[in-house]
Amino acid sequence: MTRPSSDVVVVGGGILGLATAWALVQRLPGASVTVLEKEQELATHQTGRNSGVIHSGIYYAPGSLKARLAVEGADRMLEFCAEHDVAHDRCGKLVVAVDGAEVARLRDLAERAGANGVAVEELTPGAAADHEPHIRCTAALHVPSTGRADFGAAARRLADLVIEAGGSVRTGVRVTGGSPTADGWELATDTGPVSGRFLVGCAGLQGDRLARRTGSEPGARIVPFRGEYLDVVGPSAGLVRGLVYPVPDPRFPFLGVHLTRGLDDRVHAGPNAVLALAREGYGRGAVSLRDLFETLTWPGTARLVGRYWRPGLDELLRSLSRKRFAQAARRLVPDLDPADFRRAPSGIRAQALDRRGALLDDFHMVDGDRSVHVVNAPSPAATASLAIGDVIAERVAGRISGT
Secondary structure: OOOOOEEEEEEOOOHHHHHHHHHHHHHOOOOOEEEEEOOOOOOOOOOOOOOOEEOOOOOOOOOOHHHHHHHHHHHHHHHHHHHOOOOEEOOOEEEEEOOHHHHHHHHHHHHHHHHOOOOOEEEOHHHHHHHOOOOOOOEEEEEOOOEEEOHHHHHHHHHHHHHHOOOEEEEOOOEEEEEEOOOOEEEEEOOOOEEEEEEEEOOHHHHHHHHHHOOOOOOOEEEEEEEEEEEEOHHHHOOOOOEEEEOOOOOOOOOOOEEEEOOOOOEEEEOOOEEOOOOOOOOOOOOOHHHHHHHHHOHHHHHHHHHHHHHHHHHHHHHHOHHHHHHHHHOOOOOOOHHHEEEEEEEEEEEEEOOOOOEOOOOEEEEEOOEEEEEEOOOOHHHHHHHHHHHHHHHHHHHHHOO
């Protein structure tokens, strides 16, 4: 019988798949690791289409994987970028409350930050203005551990490290199915079969499909949310120094429109969050009948809409109206000129939704037959990718050594 060509096959060439592959080649010396990416280039989906923020870990439930791995992963990502000459900084951010109700939520957020081991500073409006002179607020939190990074460049450097360690990174290889064998897996791809002893799925927007194609039940469906951005240009761009966030609205599971100055010195407003009509449909008119059918027929979708229809409608109206989108940003910085906003490229968030209509809040992995699939890893997955990769690699090493 022919020996599998790789000890571990990782499907997905975003930052999480590549961080996992790098963790595997370090944890399993001498093992062969192959990464398969369906696109011709690495990091073209969630990794390359986000705000580039290294999150501190203040938002996530204490004790959750998100909380632990975001805090650990933020430090590790900054260290990685420094070691490998990837553009980054630790600029800090402000979370801004604009009325009394938000002040109470801001204090709750400060308590959660403390529970997660993240240092924050509560600021008066005057002290907040020292950081961002043009904001309007009743109170604010300064989060000094928040940073920025070029996640696409970090992913490409991880690929180089995997290859330097003897691994393989193959682009333009789409996995269409998989069958267990006596020695592991034989994966069907559009370029021919690929075999391996162990399978790791880090397929992002296609993560649930990959799990089902290889015999695992993910227990949830990926529902795509398009995150739309506006560029802030002209004189208004000079009104934002760094990162300015609203206090999260507990009615809705996303952070709300915020203002970010990127490492390229461009200022963005966003993202909003609207149900996308295609998993990889970055254009506003992009529709996939298959993706739309799967979203609409999933039992959890109707329950999700029923639960969040009001804030969801607000998000949709912002999507349709640049003026409303600009108004959300101007709650934070009132002097922004609506004429200084321009449409910018969008991203798609791969968010897992269970049958009850609950969005999976934490990172979620499913063990299969000689496989591990990452089913839910939305933001802060890029921040936490090195830490998540270690968790997966430890799980894989334990199962391989036990066979």
